[in-house]
Amino acid sequence: xxxxxxxxxxxxxxxxxxxxxxxxxxxxxxxxxxxxxxxxxxxxxxxxxxxxxxxxxxxxxxxxxxxxxxxxxxxxxxxxxxxxxxxxxxxxxxxxxxxxxxxxxxxxxxxxxxxxxxxxxxxxxxxxxxxxxxxxxxxxxxxxxxxxxxxxxxxxxxxxxxxxxxxxxxxxxxxxxxxxxxxxxxxxxxxxxxxxxxxxxxxxxxxxxxxxxxxxxxxxxxxxxxxxxxxxxxxxxxxxxxxxxxxxxxxxxxxxxxxxxxxxxxxxxxxxxxxxxxxxxxxxxxxxxxxxxxxxxxxxxxxxxxxxxxxxxxxxxxxxxxxxxxxxxxxxxxxxxxxxxxxxxxxxxxxxxxxxxxxxxxxxxxxxxxxxxxxxxxxxx
Amino acid sequence: xxxxxxxxxxxxxxxxxxxxxxxxxxxxxxxxxxxxxxxxxxxxxxxxxxxxxxxxxxxxxxxxxxxxxxxxxxxxxxxxxxxxxxxxxxxxxxxxxxxxxxxxxxxxxxxxxxxxxxxxxxxxxxxxxxxxxxxxxxxxxxxxxxxxxxxxxxxxxxxxxxxxxxxxxxxxxxxxxxxx
Numbered sequence: 001x002x003x004x005x006x007x008x009x010x011x012x013x014x015x016x017x018x019x020x021x022x023x024x025x026x027x028x029x030x031x032x033x034x035x036x037x038x039x040x041x042x043x044x045x046x047x048x049x050x051x052x053x054x055x056x057x058x059x060x061x062x063x064x065x066x067x068x069x070x071x072x073x074x075x076x077x078x079x080x081x082x083x084x085x086x087x088x089x090x091x092x093x094x095x096x097x098x099x100x101x102x103x104x105x106x107x108x109x110x111x112x113x114x115x116x117x118x119x120x121x122x123x124x125x126x127x128x129x130x131x132x133x134x135x136x137x138x139x140x141x142x143x144x145x146x147x148x149x150x151x152x153x154x155x156x157x158x159x160x161x162x163x164x165x166x167x168x169x170x171x172x173x174x175x176x177x178x179x180x181x182x183x184x185x186x187x188x189x190x191x192x193x194x195x196x197x198x199x200x201x202x203x204x205x206x207x208x209x210x211x212x213x214x215x216x217x218x219x220x221x222x223x224x225x226x227x228x229x230x231x232x233x234x235x236x237x238x239x240x241x242x243x244x245x246x247x248x249x250x251x252x253x254x255x256x257x258x259x260x261x262x263x264x265x266x267x268x269x270x271x272x273x274x275x276x277x278x279x280x281x282x283x284x285x286x287x288x289x290x291x292x293x294x295x296x297x298x299x300x301x302x303x304x305x306x307x308x309x310x311x312x313x314x315x316x317x318x319x320x321x322x323x324x325x326x327x328x329x330x331x332x333x334x335x336x337x338x339x340x341x342x343x344x345x346x347x348x349x350x351x352x353x354x355x356x357x358x359x360x361x362x363x364x365x366x367x368x369x370x371x372x373x374x375x376x377x378x379x380x381x
Numbered sequence: 382x383x384x385x386x387x388x389x390x391x392x393x394x395x396x397x398x399x400x401x402x403x404x405x406x407x408x409x410x411x412x413x414x415x416x417x418x419x420x421x422x423x424x425x426x427x428x429x430x431x432x433x434x435x436x437x438x439x440x441x442x443x444x445x446x447x448x449x450x451x452x453x454x455x456x457x458x459x460x461x462x463x464x465x466x467x468x469x470x471x472x473x474x475x476x477x478x479x480x481x482x483x484x485x486x487x488x489x490x491x492x493x494x495x496x497x498x499x500x501x502x503x504x505x506x507x508x509x510x511x512x513x514x515x516x517x518x519x520x521x522x523x524x525x526x527x528x529x530x531x532x533x534x535x536x537x538x539x540x541x542x543x544x545x546x547x548x549x550x551x552x553x554x555x556x557x558x559x560x561x
Contacts, residue, residue: 017410019410019411019413019415057418057420116492116495117492117494117495120495125426126426126428126429126432127432127458127546128517128518128546129546130497130545130546130547131497131504131517131518131519131546132492132495132496132497133504133517134492134495136490137486137488137504138517140486140488140504141484141485141486141504141505141506141517142484143486144484144485144486144530145483145484145506145530148484148530189489190489191488191489191490192486192487192488192489192490192504193486193487193489194486195486237464237465238464239514239517240506240515240517241483241506241508241514241515241516241517242456242464242514242515245483245484245506
């Protein structure tokens with residue numbers, strides 16, 4: 001793969017009930033990403049937006065944010081899915097050799113809709129939508145299957161919540177930063193067994209943008225480029241009953257491909273910091289396994305060891321992760337933006353000292369049907 | 382099929398009453414305006430050959446699946462294409478109305494517009510005898526505190542089938558012969 005770098009990032013603060021319009025949110029992060037890269041809009045020749053018509057409450061929702069992303073008079077396209085997937089698309093367009101600099105934007109105002117009803121629309125209208133499942137109840141089926149299979153405990157899941165909510169205290173963009181104990185998580189109200197109130201991510205609004213550039217453009221950028229060293233995407237079966245819910249085969253496939261591109265043989269040793277899509281506490285443990293940070297079924301033991309805390313061998317979600325801010329569709333791109341800040345040494349109180357290689361991960365679909373894995377580095381291949 | 386045509390008429394009536402996006406209420410927050418509305422758009426989904434036949438089976442209290450000729454797995458509920466090998470599936474088989482609970486959850490929160498029953502209630506994924514995939518469904522007539530993966534469940538069919546997923550009303554635990 002030719003060299004492509006991320007040269008600019010911008011995020012809003014994540015919160016519930018933000019009073020900006022979609023375009024105002026997206027303009028904020030577009031401006032921030034341009035300023036971060038030291039570019040003007042004239043330098044951008046490719047625009048990729050990320051929208052979901054149901055979440056946005058309008059059709060062709062991309063048109064509500066395209067201009068705010070700088071689309072006028074430019075090539076502007078749209079991806080419906082997580083921000084890691086629009087970034088993937090932006091990367092491919094950059095590799096086409098046609099464009100110098102690509103801006104990828106994504107926004108979400110989940111607080112303005114009804115998240116449970118909207119998520120239920122992801123189920124098949126001919127078959128099981130009528131059961132009324134949403135993200136919490138469907139994920140509870142996955143959590144139970146995983147935990148039963150490997151003896152992962154609710155306390156081990158709670159450790160993820162304690163760790164990530166504590167990390168969020170060092171992230172000025174985070175929505176929910178908490179100083180809580182395992183006991184607090186265990187005693188929080190039961191929603192759908194085994195998932196409790198403090199095991200789930202919040203309903204957040206916000207936006208994020210990144211700028212991808214060709215090698216030539218990246219060498220002229222204001223900030224030290226962060227190089228894309230490996231990236232892959234893989235999709236599992238749609239229906240829950242057709243998947244092995246105890247393990248993510250799609251994540252394993254995506255991670256292996258991304259690692260091969262990046263020359264990573266031992267991810268746990270070679271990756272310095274990871275930002276993963278922990279929409280629920282149990283997910284972070286499953287994703288450790290799919291990402292090859294530990295063996296199957298050992299995610300609970302890994303969090304227990306403290307190795308994924310700040311100061312551990314491989315800190316996971318120093319930002320507080322998705323448990324601390326869940327603007328759907330933005331959350332994956334926010335993982336990439338956070339990884340970039342880490343690799344530039346600009347992550348402030350959440351900085352992992354000397355981080356050279358970072359991993360960012362995004363999911364889309366019911367119980368993580370698709371996974372996208374990015375390996376980034378401040379060192380050239 | 383009087384019932385079916387009546388449903389059709391009802392749907393047509395709904396369609397004629399389509400409401401567009403409407404702003405009902407304007408509120409103020411932090412000195413800025415927030416417009417609150419409702420989107421209500423009737424829609425029609427063709428069930429297609431496969432699901433129509435599946436629902437015809439349920440009307441006779443038969444659970445039908447499709448067998449993949451290459452993977453040799455039986456998919457229930459059935460679908461047109463095997464997601465693994467991309468085979469066109471045409472080999473219909475009847476599977477049992479009993480099976481094994483693979484995973485479950487007891488839902489404690491209330492969402493009356495979504496949930497077909499009042500919380501607390503249970504969802505499960507049930508692999509029927511003769512099937513290789515699981516069906517997500519409701520679990521009823523059960524002690525929800527005593528649910529366990531691996532327990533056997535049986536389909537309870539709706540008295541008056543309507544051609545949707547709730548023609549199996551729910552799955553209930555099978556009493557063991559020496560129970561209690």
